[in-house]
Amino acid sequence: MTTYHFIGIKGTGMSALAQILYDSGENVQGSDIEKRFFTQAALEEKQIPIYPFTEDNIKEGFTVIAGNAFADDHVEIVRAKELGVTFYRYHEFLGEWLKQYTSIAVTGAHGKTSTTGLLAHVLDQTFPISYLIGDGTGKGHVESKYFVFEACEYRRHFLNYKPDYAIMTNIDFDHPDYYSSINDVFDAFQSMADNVKRGIIACGDDMELQKIQAKVPVVYYGFQSGNDFQAQNVAETDNGTTFDVFVRNTFYDTFHIPMYGNHHILNALSVIAMCHYEGLQADSIKKISTFEGVKRRFTEKTIGSQVIIDDYAHHPREISATIESARKKYPNKNIVAIFQPHTFTRTKTFLQEFADSLNAADSVYLCDIFGSAREQSGQLTIDDLQKRVDNSVILELDRTEILSEHHDSVLIFMGAGDIQKFQKAYEAVATI
Template sequence: MIYFIGIKGTGMAALACILHDLGEEVAGSDLTKHFFTEEPLIARNIRIDEFTKENIKDGMTVIIGNAFGEDFEEVIAARANKSVTCYRYHEYLGILMSRYISISVAGSHGKTTTTGMLSAMMDTVFPTGYLIGDGTGVIHEDSKYLCVESCEYRRHFLAYKPDYAIITNVEIDHVDYFKSDEDYRHAYEEFSKNIKKTCVICGDDSEARKLELACDHIWYGEGENNDLRAINIVEGTTGMEFDVMFKGEFQYRYHLPFVGRHLMWNSLAVIGIGMLEGLTPEVIEEGLCSFKGVKRRFVIEEVGNNVFIDDYAHHPTEVSITIDAARKRYPDKKLVAIFKPHRVSRVFHFADQFANALLKADEIYLCDFTSIDDKEEGINIDIHYLQEKIPGSKILSEDDQGAAILAKEEPAVYLFMSSKDIYGLANKVKRYQNS
């Protein structure tokens, strides 16, 4: 029995699904509250228990979610039982990756979407497994490749030794752990020592350019100093096209059904991996076009005259890019941004940047911190700290009263942005408008 402490976590749920599909007996524990990540677990009849130390049984292999400290009762019970083998999530995943040709997707922003794109492309050619940070874990019995979203938080990605890697950008995040830009960059430099073959890294990112990489690498982006370049870019409301150059030579003109410049950058990174594995441009393009998106990343639902977009954006750069993409997709509609932050340190550190990003929207609503891991010692702020920096913004409750306020903004594009469970509020707004 492989038992997951915190099985509804995005990475944990994905890993549980993979191990189940590999024939392992899998179960786990978590809160009774509904999370979108539990749906694939339920579909596989994976048992989900409420937290209690009694869940830990002799002989188990226990995988501990990284959100749970050593003082958590189930963790204490697992560590104390000499017949139980314990791993942290990232430790076990690193072992699993060693069985395949593995591709890590790292970076401050865009990891989930890029991993989804990469998996879609690779799986059209080779049996490919993938673990994505939206709770999706897929493996085939004959999988040759494994694509893994690889998080830098607390340097967890140093447990991975991938054959290839993508680094999308190196803009500091997780400021509750990383102490400086230099500290953040150093984590990526350490990670580069683990990459066995080649790293495809964004050369338009100024912080990435400061890295001293310890592996073979290909720079990608729009700038002339990149090995792999996108030029002659044409963007529309339903797609994009661009020429790809590699070391000065024209390769192919790609036509892709994506909206938003960030998706062009993500695509270019995936194209780089495809080229390294000898795929033709036509095959790469077909694979990219098969990508239908990932959960909670710019997920669009059109309801009457309104548009609801759910996105995981929780860093100011992500908020800015997400609003830009919504503008590009719906240039003539009013854009209503609803933002719920995660971690007081992130808001305290990036408050001005959050304000500048959110001011791109027409109307701005802010929801307060509610997660158990939002509060941090030494930082005593609430959502008013951010509101004071955004003229005209309003604080919104995540209940029927808040939903009624949002419903009056119609017709509009409602852009719900958070790494937390803000999608429940969106559902309330839809019910108000349909009643």
């Protein structure tokens, strides 16, 4: 049996893919740095070996899959090339693997992970499926009918995939270290649309997505009239949101999701449209109501009178959506945003937009920018953002007890770097 070796197995996509191969009966191992990541627990549960990096990990006959974070001069990649073993980059292997299934790619600037999780949850109630979610969760099944996976637009990696279906949640300017403009991003999504074989489910409320030209049917969803699938009569309840779905202006059914905020309704609509297109009955699709969420997306806990939320939001639009969700779920509490910008290029590009989105919170704390190894700071510091955010405070890692002052409040720790260390530090000293 072939052994699959993952270089950088703790990466979110990599750990999910390793789990899928393991569940599908393959022999799997991997290597990574020693620092502990939240993706590790699932790998350890399945007893998938994780080794420190060394060229000795690479053996004749292995199939080697390398994470995109590692350059060609990495010691294990060099060794793999020397031995001439079968070698893939993550996105290249995924493009090959999904050919066995009815594949559904979930893509978009925002909402990919939550929507992938939601779709996987619903289909998993009815069929044996495989899925790969960008929070590090992966599941394989030898008899899978569907393969649901998150497809990332960064560096146009999603162009390695030729899926049967694609859900497109939105097109927005992000990853400014790679994309030059919104038009550059649009061109990438247009190329992705050209790769789809059977159908596209797209948000019709998104102006950019309306411009997509496709060779396959496009089903549009959204709040606006004119969408094929439209949400109406939205009502917030004590345990989530209820809304009616109209299919081409005819009432279809009422659905409930255990989340708050318009972006969650849109994500759910895309899943309802996809499942309806594939012939699932409404009763099966209604299992959407039992979805428990994905990692690092509005993950909640309570400490005293405070609600602590961990969220991956790292773009102004995502920050706005997360604050909106908190306001709708906790209308009588103050919202405290604790934000760590991710990459200097993104911070510089969206400096004013970050300030505008954060100003929607009642109080704002800012953590030093989490830089990327790929970039230079260009003299930008967190002070440049602080000047634009009303009454904001720079949060020091050894002074997090200041957050205890916010009684009966919602504290949202947001970012794609290591913002969790600030949350962990605060939880250790919180006195509420």
